[in-house]
Amino acid sequence: MFDNVSHFVSVIADGLLVTVQATVGGIILATILSFVAGLAMLSRHTAVRAVTRVYVEVWRGTSEVVQLFWLYFVLPVLTGFQLLPLWAGVLVLGLNFGAYGAEIVRGAVQSVPKEQHEGCVALNFSPAQRMRRVILPQALVEMVPPFNNLFIQLLKGTALLTFITVPEMTHQATVILVPAFTGQVALIFTILLLFYLVLSIVITFLMRLLERWAARKVGRTPPKREAAIARGGGVA
Known part of the structure; x- marks a missing residue:
């Protein structure tokens, strides 16, 4: 049963780079959208908040698989x-997880004590200075643990790209399942689990x-591992 382990590892590893590319691309796009949308939801302008809320609810409230099919199959028709395929996958991952990340950013910014805002006003900081120099640095500490979980979910979401024939790790694992190896399906997918x-x-x-x-940037003691896990920083 284990004679073909090296072959299975090699074939799945062929999709490792694509999985990493999709994950990194998705994380970059999701992070940008998270901050843009999260801060937009705190805007004083009703129209900005409304447009952002529509984006967040649409991408959080619809199926990720359907979103992927829509961008890859329906958009070309229209x-x-x-x-x-890879760019379609990255775009869907970024848009989808960016919508979830927007709520993380919004909540973290709102968690900064009001006294900090008041102190910024007393120092005559502009709104941009308040956000950049005082609010965001403190909010970032609160954002990191939930973003950790979000990025791990995004990594696991790359497996959906196999539906549009992106040769990532899950796709490579299914390629192995030719008749000669169907009896070793447990071993193949156990190896795949270990990669993830x-x-x-x-x-x-x-x-x-x-x-x-x-x-450290805001003068706090770095959290211990147990505290990070309790706040959602463990492996999902």
């Missing part, structure tokens, strides 16, 4: 423009480093 587990641990490690850095 516009004549065909996205590359290792990538999740890497994300958690990097996010813990970021949390400690953010905490």
Whole structure:
């Protein structure tokens, strides 16, 4: 049963780079959208808040698979423009998880004590200065643990890209399932699980480093591992 382990690992590893590309691309886009949408939901302008709320609710309230199919199969029919499979996947991951991340940003900013806002006003800071120099640095410490979980969910969401034939790890695992290896399906998918587990641990490690850095920047004691896990920083 285990004679073909090296072959299985090699084939699945062929999709590792694509999975990492989709994950990193999705994380970058989701992070940008999270901050833009999260701060927009705190805008004084009703129209800005309304448009942002529509984006958040639409992308949180609809199926990720349907979103992927819509962008990859329906959009070309409507516009004549065909996205590359990987780019379609990155776009869906970014838009979908950016909608969830927007609520993380909004909640973290609102969690900063009112006294901090009042102190900024007393120092005659402009709204942009208040956000950049006082509010966001403190809010970032609160954002990192939930963003850790969000990014791990995004990593696992890359498996959906197999539906549009992106050769990521899950797609590569299904390629192995030719008649000669159908009896070793448990081994194949156990190896695949371990690949995802290792990538999740890497994300958690990097996010813990970021949390400690953010905490030091605002003069806080870096949180212990147990505290980070209790706040949602563990591997999902």
